[in-house]
Amino acid sequence: MGFSQARWFSGDGVLEPTPFEAGRLGEGGLIIAEPEEELVEIVGGIEEIIPRKLIRKELNIPGMSEPEVARHFNRLAQMNYGVDNGSYWLGSCTMKYTPKLVMRVAEHPSIRNLHPYAPEELTQGVLRMLYELQEMLSAITGLPSYTLQPAAGAQGELTGALMIRKRIADLGERRDEMIIPETAHGSNFASAAMAGFRIVRVPPNSDGTVDMDALKSAISERTAGMMITNPNTLGIFEDRILEIAELLHANGSYLYYDGANLNAIMGWVRLSDMGVDVAHLNIHKTFSAPHGGGGPGAGAVGAKEELRDYLPVPVVVKEGNRYRLSYDVPRSIGKVRTFYGNVGVLIKAWAYLKMLGSEGVRETASLAVMNANYVRKKLIDSGFEVPYGRDRPCKHEFVISLAKLRKETGVRALDFAKALIDRGLHPPTMYFPQVVQECLMIEPTESDSLEELDRYVDVMREIKELAYESPDELMKAPKRSAITRVDESFANKVLWLSWKVYEKQKSQGELDR
Amino acid sequence: MISHLSPNASERVRRRVLEYLGIRSVNELYSDVPSEMLLREPPDMGRRVNHVELERLVDSMLPNPPRLTFTGGGMADHYVPPLVDEIASRQEFYTSYTPYQPELSQGMLQALFEYQSLMAELLGMEVVNASLYDYGSALGEAGRFSIRVTKRKKVVIAFSVNPERKMVLRTYLDPLGAEVVEAPMERESGRVSLDSLRSLVDDSTAMVYIEMPNFYGIVEEEAEDIFGIAHSKGALAAAGIDPLLAALIKPPGELGADLVVGEGQHLGSPMSFGGPSLGIFAVRMDIRFVRQLPGRLIGMTRTQDSLYRSYCMVLQTREQHIRKEEATSNITTSSSLMALRAAVYITLLGPEGLRKLAEKIAYNTSYLRKSLSELNVFSIPFEGTAFKELAVSSSLSWERVNSHLLSKGVLGGFVVSKLFPEMDMGMNLALFSTTEKHGKAQIDELVDLMREVI
Ligand SMILES: Cc1ncc(COP(=O)(O)O)c(C=O)c1O
Numbered sequence: 001m002g003f004s005q006a007r008w009f010s011g012d013g014v015l016e017p018t019p020f021e022a023g024r025l026g027e028g029g030l031i032i033a034e035p036e037e038e039l040v041e042i043v044g045g046i047e048e049i050i051p052r053k054l055i056r057k058e059l060n061i062p063g064m065s066e067p068e069v070a071r072h073f074n075r076l077a078q079m080n081y082g083v084d085n086g087s088y089w090l091g092s093c094t095m096k097y098t099p100k101l102v103m104r105v106a107e108h109p110s111i112r113n114l115h116p117y118a119p120e121e122l123t124q125g126v127l128r129m130l131y132e133l134q135e136m137l138s139a140i141t142g143l144p145s146y147t148l149q150p151a152a153g154a155q156g157e158l159t160g161a162l163m164i165r166k167r168i169a170d171l172g173e174r175r176d177e178m179i180i181p182e183t184a185h186g187s188n189f190a191s192a193a194m195a196g197f198r199i200v201r202v203p204p205n206s207d208g209t210v211d212m213d214a215l216k217s218a219i220s221e222r223t224a225g226m227m228i229t230n231p232n233t234l235g236i237f238e239d240r241i242l243e244i245a246e247l248l249h250a251n252g253s254y255l256y257y258d259g260a261n262l263n264a265i266m267g268w269v270r271l272s273d274m275g276v277d278v279a280h281l282n283i284h285k286t287f288s289a290p291h292g293g294g295g296p297g298a299g300a301v302g303a304k305e306e307l308r309d310y311l312p313v314p315v316v317v318k319e320g321n322r323y324r325l326s327y328d329v330p331r332s333i334g335k336v337r338t339f340y341g342n343v344g345v346l347i348k349a350w351a352y353l354k355m356l357g358s359e360g361v362r363e364t365a366s367l368a369v370m371n372a373n374y375v376r377k378k379l380i381d382s383g384f385e386v387p388y389g390r391d392r393p394c395k396h397e398f399v400i401s402l403a404k405l406r407k408e409t410g411v412r413a414l415d416f417a418k419a420l421i422d423r424g425l426h427p428p429t430m431y432f433p434q435v436v437q438e439c440l441m442i443e444p445t446e447s448d449s450l451e452e453l454d455r456y457v458d459v460m461r462e463i464k465e466l467a468y469e470s471p472d473e474l475m476k477a478p479k480r481s482a483i484t485r486v487d488e489s490f491a492n493k494v495l496w497l498s499w500k501v502y503e504k505q506k507s508q509g510e511l512d513r
Numbered sequence: 514m515i516s517h518l519s520p521n522a523s524e525r526v527r528r529r530v531l532e533y534l535g536i537r538s539v540n541e542l543y544s545d546v547p548s549e550m551l552l553r554e555p556p557d558m559g560r561r562v563n564h565v566e567l568e569r570l571v572d573s574m575l576p577n578p579p580r581l582t583f584t585g586g587g588m589a590d591h592y593v594p595p596l597v598d599e600i601a602s603r604q605e606f607y608t609s610y611t612p613y614q615p616e617l618s619q620g621m622l623q624a625l626f627e628y629q630s631l632m633a634e635l636l637g638m639e640v641v642n643a644s645l646y647d648y649g650s651a652l653g654e655a656g657r658f659s660i661r662v663t664k665r666k667k668v669v670i671a672f673s674v675n676p677e678r679k680m681v682l683r684t685y686l687d688p689l690g691a692e693v694v695e696a697p698m699e700r701e702s703g704r705v706s707l708d709s710l711r712s713l714v715d716d717s718t719a720m721v722y723i724e725m726p727n728f729y730g731i732v733e734e735e736a737e738d739i740f741g742i743a744h745s746k747g748a749l750a751a752a753g754i755d756p757l758l759a760a761l762i763k764p765p766g767e768l769g770a771d772l773v774v775g776e777g778q779h780l781g782s783p784m785s786f787g788g789p790s791l792g793i794f795a796v797r798m799d800i801r802f803v804r805q806l807p808g809r810l811i812g813m814t815r816t817q818d819s820l821y822r823s824y825c826m827v828l829q830t831r832e833q834h835i836r837k838e839e840a841t842s843n844i845t846t847s848s849s850l851m852a853l854r855a856a857v858y859i860t861l862l863g864p865e866g867l868r869k870l871a872e873k874i875a876y877n878t879s880y881l882r883k884s885l886s887e888l889n890v891f892s893i894p895f896e897g898t899a900f901k902e903l904a905v906s907s908s909l910s911w912e913r914v915n916s917h918l919l920s921k922g923v924l925g926g927f928v929v930s931k932l933f934p935e936m937d938m939g940m941n942l943a944l945f946s947t948t949e950k951h952g953k954a955q956i957d958e959l960v961d962l963m964r965e966v967i
Binding site: 005013015016018019020023026029030035036038039040043046049051062064066073078079080084095097101103104105108111112116118121123126128129136151152153155157165186190192193199242282291293295296336339340342343345354355356357360367371373378393417426427430446448478481482484487490491492495496499501 | 533559586596599605611629635647675687734759785803818828834865868873875877879
């Protein structure tokens with residue numbers, strides 16, 4: 001299959017011009033509403049309302065007509081790549097297909113047009129959806145209490161870490177350390193630090209799971225808890241998780257679970273059965289809400305009984321047949337964002353889980369795992385190196401290393417990824433987890449067909465061969481995307497962070513192009 | 514069977530794959546999970562619901578939306594132009610991930626760069642990040658940012674700051690052991706008291722923060738003086754602003770703000786019961802600020818072969834995936850699609866559309882104020898200029914007023930004492946909002962209905 005992404009550009013290499021170039025500065029635009037003459041007569045001039053000294057004189061944003069704006073953004077869309085374009089094996093990101101029905105449900109006018117302070121009569125339906133979503137997440141995870149307030153996974157981590165912190169303070173203890181495996185997602189470290197913890201790292205074993213001896217020596221009377229991802233970011237199930245939980249609990253510490261990716265285990269293993277105390281789940285991964293080019297997502301946080309009273313306010317409760325937002329959470333950490341969360345995103349997860357039902361949840365996970373194992377075996381059979389976990393099945397994803405390829409050909413994981421782009425495939429996650437050199441983290445999800453799995457593997461095999469035959473070719477990739485390889489160091493040098501900054505530099509003669 | 518969502522669900526494909534893997538059942542793919550943990554049965558979540566059933570269920574669960582919404586409190590019922598919805602429903606945008614592969618993601622990167630640029634112009638600032646979650650967490654990040662930049666630990670905010678956002682700020686600052694001090698409000702004007710503010714701001718102050726409009730709908734007309742007080746003690750001058758107001762009054766940047774936060778959901782996105790939302794975060798182009806900025810930043814650049822202008826994420830060394838616990842924030846997934854919506858909205862309305870819209874809201878607010886103050890049981894307790902939101906005091910029970918309104922399909926004011934008794938000050942306040950969705954006729958209808966209660 002051939003591929004060529006749209007490339008809209010003008011003669012001098014300017015990609016689709018920005019509205020600052022295409023529009024008329026300070027002029028024009030679509031009037032969607034304007035003051036009524038009758039009101040102007042009653043109220044008077046604008047100076048009657050706004051003190052003269054405060055009135056804005058200039059608004060130097062560009063004006064365009066509606067057709068021009070429509071074309072501009074549709075062209076930009078054509079220079080982007082989505083899950084509905086093709087395979088998107090971005091490890092740790094669970095780029096599954098979003099059923100269009102879940103999009104429609106979330107766009108329901110009764111949800112879209114609902115003010116967050118609307119009276120309970122009008123909010124029963126949406127509160128019921130949120131409550132049912134919590135119940136379904138409880139069924140999947142075994143954690144009894146949920147908040148849907150966090151706007152994304154990382155904010156869920158912050159929420160959970162703050163809950164642990166407050167619980168520890170209430171117990172009159174002084175524990176200020178959070179243990180985090182070196183393989184963990186970067187946000188774990190950042191969230192724990194934001195919540196005031198000092199980070200203690202533990203390395204992985206030779207089999208890719210947590211090194212138990214290192215963990216034992218990391219645990220101390222200062223340990224507040226540990227943040228763990230399972231399956232971990234190598235795609236390996238931490239089979240000693242119960243032992244880890246017991247070690248922590250015996251020490252009076254808590255087990256935080258990073259459930260950003262539950263796509264391998266939902267319906268198969270519950271977090272409560274792994275000894276988890278508090279966890280976040282990424283609604284925009286496992287539960288099919290799309291990623292929106294980098295959000296909005298949603299990060300549900302589930303907690304066991306002991307931590308329930310620490311959840312952010314408000315929580316959704318059910319009394320008889322009525323649903324209500326309750327602010328009665330005695331030891332709440334407060335609020336992490338305004339109102340109740342990214343409701344429009346959460347509704348998609350509700351609809352998705354309704355569409356799956358009990359069997360579908362379990363089946364989805366097993367198909368994601370099946371696809372990952374299929375691809376892994378095919379890649380191993382094609383000579384790719386999987387440094388960790390070859391002796392057991394992987395879960396929803398796995399990590400390959402191109403260290404040998406790099407040594408022998410000079411081709412890096414980055415070059416390899418760019419070559420995939422030229423063949424119409426979105427590359428896997430690169431250089432994460434950092435414990436594997438020159439790695440690609442591969443997560444095919446349940447959404448790709450067998451033919452697509454085979455094609456992706458064929459392409460990878462072809463690129464590997466090419467790396468030995470003509471490595472220089474690969475280093476020139478991509479050629480078939482909207483642009484050729486971007487100059488990131490130039491970007492970091494000039495720091496053109498807005499049109500205004502760019503123009504200012506230009507007028508000062510600081511541009512070399 | 515979920516074959517409608519997964520092409521490999523069919524028995525035929527499954528058998529082929531399992532055969533290749535040399536196993537007999539998918540259960541064997543879970544052989545690495547200790548058996549005492551494995552569920553034998555799937556969790557009970559009910560049977561799967563088909564398309565037609567699900568749509569019917571949704572319709573049966575959701576009542577019709579109100580005809581008119583006049584509720585305030587930090588969210589108002591704005592009009593969403595169809596083009597914004599249409600662009601945001603392009604799958605290339607909404608199904609893509611964070612643009613980690615810039616060559617394949619120029620569309621989103623350019624749209625986000627345009628968002629940064631347009632928002633910078635609107636706010637009179639120079640650098641805007643490509644997004645935080647919402648206004649509240651943007652304020653939380655602003656507090657932490659000011660503490661990093663100044664190495665001080667006291668944050669002075671106006672009492673009149675929205676209480677939901679105050680709560681978020683406290684949550685974000687709590688682990689730093691920072692102090693949040695509130696500067697009182699002048700009871701007549703509804704604006705922050707400059708004298709009190711002056712006495713609270715000192716050499717340990719990291720940031721002085723006000724909102725426009727504030728919780729009671731009042732515009733801080735002395736913003737310039739307030740920022741001056743902050744600067745005189747070496748503190749950051751910070752403002753929260755409704756971006757639509759910035760189309761009408763001198764933007765915070767022009768008034769001297771170092772840092773601006775706000776809610777971008779008002780720019781072309783529906784209310785959706787409070788979210789998804791869009792946290793705006795803007796600073797002056799000062800390298801001390803830029804290096805401490807939380808969240809993603811897009812920069813314009815060129816290709817390595819110098820053939821094309823292009824865009825990519827910059828200064829990623831501030832971010833969690835590289836800097837880990839030293840990162841300026843934990844934020845990862847943010848609010849890109851909402852930023853895209855805002856970019857389409859601002860571009861579509863342009864300078865004239867935005868200005869007219871802001872003027873209309875100002876006229877509506879003024880007319881609502883005038884009409885309500887003519888009813889004897891209601892009064893507008895604060896004299897200051899109001900925009901979009903209006904605090905109304907009543908000698909009647911708001912419950913009675915609002916239930917009468919609701920019986921006619923109209924959502925009335927947000928009753929402050931219900932959630933934030935400390936913000937009511939014994940005045941029995943409700944916060945109303947009016948937007949471009951209302952004309953004189955709708956405001957008259959609201960006022961007539963309120964008159965009926967008397
Ligand atoms: C393992 C893991 N943990 C945490 C996160 C953070 O989630 P979010 O991006 O929603 O903040 C991610 C994804 O980015 C992840 O893959």
